[in-house]
Amino acid sequence: MKKVIMGNHALSYGAMLARSQVIAAYPITPQTQVVELLSEMCADGTLDAKFIKVESEHSAMAACIGASAAGARAFTATSAQGLALMHEMLHWAAGERVPVVMGNVNRAMAPGWTIWADQNDSLSQRDTGWMQYYCASNQEVVDTVLQAFKVSEALSIPSMVILDAFALSHTYEVVDIPEAAKVDAYLPPFRPLYKLTPSDPRAFGGLTSPEHYMELRYKLQKDMEKAPALIEATGREFEKIFGRYLGLVDPYLCEDAEIILVTSGTAGYTARVAVDAMRAAGTKVGNLRIKVFRPFPFEAVRKYTAAAKKIAVVDRNISYGHHGIFSQELKSAVYGHADGKPVFGFIAGLGGRDITPASFKEVVDYAIAHEQPEAEIVWIGAKI
Amino acid sequence: MPKKRDAKKINFTSIAEVPTMPMSLGSMLWNKTGTWRNIRPEIKLEDCIQCGICWKFCPDMSILIENEWPVVDYDFCKGCGICAEECPAKCIVMVEERK
Amino acid sequence: MIEIRFHGRGGQGTVVASKILADALAQEDNYVQAYPEFGVERRGSPVVAFIRIDSKPIYDKSRIYAPDHVVVVDPTLVEAIDVTEGLKDGGWIIINSDKKPGEFAFPSKFKVATVNATEIAVRNKLGSLAAPIVNTAIVGVVTRILGLTKLDSLLKAVGDAISIKPENNKTAASEAYEQAGDYC
Ligand code: SF4
Numbered sequence: 327m328k329k330v331i332m333g334n335h336a337l338s339y340g341a342m343l344a345r346s347q348v349i350a351a352y353p354i355t356p357q358t359q360v361v362e363l364l365s366e367m368c369a370d371g372t373l374d375a376k377f378i379k380v381e382s383e384h385s386a387m388a389a390c391i392g393a394s395a396a397g398a399r400a401f402t403a404t405s406a407q408g409l410a411l412m413h414e415m416l417h418w419a420a421g422e423r424v425p426v427v428m429g430n431v432n433r434a435m436a437p438g439w440t441i442w443a444d445q446n447d448s449l450s451q452r453d454t455g456w457m458q459y460y461c462a463s464n465q466e467v468v469d470t471v472l473q474a475f476k477v478s479e480a481l482s483i484p485s486m487v488i489l490d491a492f493a494l495s496h497t498y499e500v501v502d503i504p505e506a507a508k509v510d511a512y513l514p515p516f517r518p519l520y521k522l523t524p525s526d527p528r529a530f531g532g533l534t535s536p537e538h539y540m541e542l543r544y545k546l547q548k549d550m551e552k553a554p555a556l557i558e559a560t561g562r563e564f565e566k567i568f569g570r571y572l573g574l575v576d577p578y579l580c581e582d583a584e585i586i587l588v589t590s591g592t593a594g595y596t597a598r599v600a601v602d603a604m605r606a607a608g609t610k611v612g613n614l615r616i617k618v619f620r621p622f623p624f625e626a627v628r629k630y631t632a633a634a635k636k637i638a639v640v641d642r643n644i645s646y647g648h649h650g651i652f653s654q655e656l657k658s659a660v661y662g663h664a665d666g667k668p669v670f671g672f673i674a675g676l677g678g679r680d681i682t683p684a685s686f687k688e689v690v691d692y693a694i695a696h697e698q699p700e701a702e703i704v705w706i707g708a709k710i
Numbered sequence: 711m712p713k714k715r716d717a718k719k720i721n722f723t724s725i726a727e728v729p730t731m732p733m734s735l736g737s738m739l740w741n742k743t744g745t746w747r748n749i750r751p752e753i754k755l756e757d758c759i760q761c762g763i764c765w766k767f768c769p770d771m772s773i774l775i776e777n778e779w780p781v782v783d784y785d786f787c788k789g790c791g792i793c794a795e796e797c798p799a800k801c802i803v804m805v806e807e808r809k
Numbered sequence: 810m811i812e813i814r815f816h817g818r819g820g821q822g823t824v825v826a827s828k829i830l831a832d833a834l835a836q837e838d839n840y841v842q843a844y845p846e847f848g849v850e851r852r853g854s855p856v857v858a859f860i861r862i863d864s865k866p867i868y869d870k871s872r873i874y875a876p877d878h879v880v881v882v883d884p885t886l887v888e889a890i891d892v893t894e895g896l897k898d899g900g901w902i903i904i905n906s907d908k909k910p911g912e913f914a915f916p917s918k919f920k921v922a923t924v925n926a927t928e929i930a931v932r933n934k935l936g937s938l939a940a941p942i943v944n945t946a947i948v949g950v951v952t953r954i955l956g957l958t959k960l961d962s963l964l965k966a967v968g969d970a971i972s973i974k975p976e977n978n979k980t981a982a983s984e985a986y987e988q989a990g991d992y993c
């Protein structure tokens with residue numbers, strides 16, 4: 327069924343179709359409508375779930391961890407400062423290996439106080455052990471929530487489904503809402519290997535001495551390494567049922583491109599418009615939109631950038647004292663594989679500044695004009 | 711006599727034995743917290759009304775119920791005194807740990 | 810692709826208007842993208858909403874700077890702000906007003922249409938004269954002048970979106986749609 331819905335409601339529909347059993351969340355702009363709609367769905371019986379009102383994001387994640395450990399499919403959503411407040415619990419969820427799925431609306435970190443998009447909130451949680459999916463359309467948001475639960479539950483690793491503030495969260499788009507019966511076939515009920523239950527009592531997350539801790543972390547990493555193949559397989563399975571493939575990356579005209587733009591989030595779709603215009607003007611440029619950031623799709627990135635002469639990464643984030651975070655990751659992915667081809671790092675769109683087709687034109691023009699980048703960061707659209 | 715809990719230290723010899731999540735690794739079985747205690751609870755069973763409140767309140771699950779009577783598991787009791795505080799019959803007394 | 814900008818005041822349902830239009834367009838297999846101004850709206854303050862319409866998927870997620878047409882939901886805004894900012898030559902300026910198009914001093918490169926949506930709304934008991942709910946009348950006008958969708962699709966979208974006085978809202982949309990016929 328086609329419906330015009332906002333990105334926030336796309337998250338709600340995803341959580342509803344996944345038959346989430348416990349939802350615990352705290353409202354924060356620009357995420358609020360996600361939980362508003364879910365609480366309405368719980369109240370009117372559209373969704374048979376326990377909706378837990380909590381006093382903070384930290385508690386929201388704590389409640390989801392408990393629910394998931396008890397064998398319930400748990401969902402929450404947050405943004406920016408709320409995600410930062412959850413930080414401790416994010417480590418806890420991944421360490422305890424509970425497959426919670428969370429929506430995060432990418433909003434820049436304060437201060438200065440802001441509600442607009444950039445990726446520093448979620449990228450600051452890079453090393454917590456969560457999988458991260460960056461979406462570019464409301465359709466992708468609904469679909470990815472379903473895939474995220476499937477992959478998370480198979481690997482016992484939590485997932486974050488991420489969408490840009492306003493450019494998706496408050497933007498209405500036509501979404502083909504997956505049919506419930508087909509979703510049930512794709513995503514069967516959550517059956518954890520171990521759970522908190524009085525009939526088979528266990529303690530979770532207890533004292534772990536140096537004799538054991540390292541092996542647990544080794545296992546988390548090994549399971550994370552299984553994720554790329556599983557994301558591709560579950561993406562193909564999804565495609566068979568719903569006709570839409572959900573992959574690690576979304577390549578656009580990369581095969582014969584001399585310059586590859588590397589993008590993520592909604593900017594990754596705007597880049598396609600710029601690529602079309604530049605192609606029409608004779609510039610051989612392609613766009614590789616990174617959909618999954620954790621685990622990082624090393625193989626896919628190497629494959630799609632292999633033939634290009636230059637790589638131009640556009641980051642809507644920054645690691646202060648280093649450079650753009652996708653740019654760092656790109657360099658590490660192609661290190662030893664790129665025959666010294668230059669990786670240009672651009673920073674654009676911080677704090678909700680718009681990233682337009684013209685921004686990408688500027689990026690590509692710079693990459694054409696320079697053999698090597700003049701600095702680790704080239705700023706786009708900044709008044710400097 | 712209360713049954714002693716099996717307090718064998720668990721050591722994995724291969725990664726295959728390690729569970730996915732930190733879960734009942736047995737760390738608390740070998741970590742005999744009874745040695746942390748400097749005062750110990752002693753139960754005067756003659757005044758006990760068998761209400762089970764001490765069993766319920768002990769944060770370390772160190773009150774065992776044996777044949778319907780409360781028994782302190784001194785391998786693990788940390789001597790916090792909560793049981794003595796909560797006992798409605800005031801039949802648990804905290805005494806100086808013997809050297 | 811058609812890009813339209815709506816000007817209104819917070820609380821007037823400007824965003825709802827763009828959403829209803831998007832719903833109507835989606836029924837006819839168009840791709841649409843509708844979004845409010847990315848900010849903190851307050852009741853009474855000038856607000857903006859945007860809509861992109863295309864027969865192909867819409868990949869551009871940047872903001873609209875050069876709309877094809879603008880719609881002014883609140884007539885007092887014509888004085889307060891430049892509603893023609895970035896407007897493409899030949900674009901429509903559709904205004905909710907009791908004045909005639911000629912009474913506005915817009916450059917001749919734009920086409921001007923006026924419909925008294927406030928009067929239509931009040932007559933159909935949608936809000937009060939002080940706070941009329943004009944969004945359904947407005948989408949009726951816009952749909953007709955720009956030839957975007959059939960009236961049936963619009964009325965279905967209005968019925969689906971509005972739970973309070975749906976029939977009055979449908980009547981307002983139809984009346985506005987008819988009146989706007991003068992410009993076609
Ligand atoms: S003193 Fe504390 S630890 Fe020991 S049995 Fe009483 S409540 Fe439990």
Ligand code: SF4
Nearest residue numbers: 758759761762764797
């Ligand atoms: S709380 Fe006191 S009275 Fe109750 S069972 Fe324990 S020792 Fe006995």
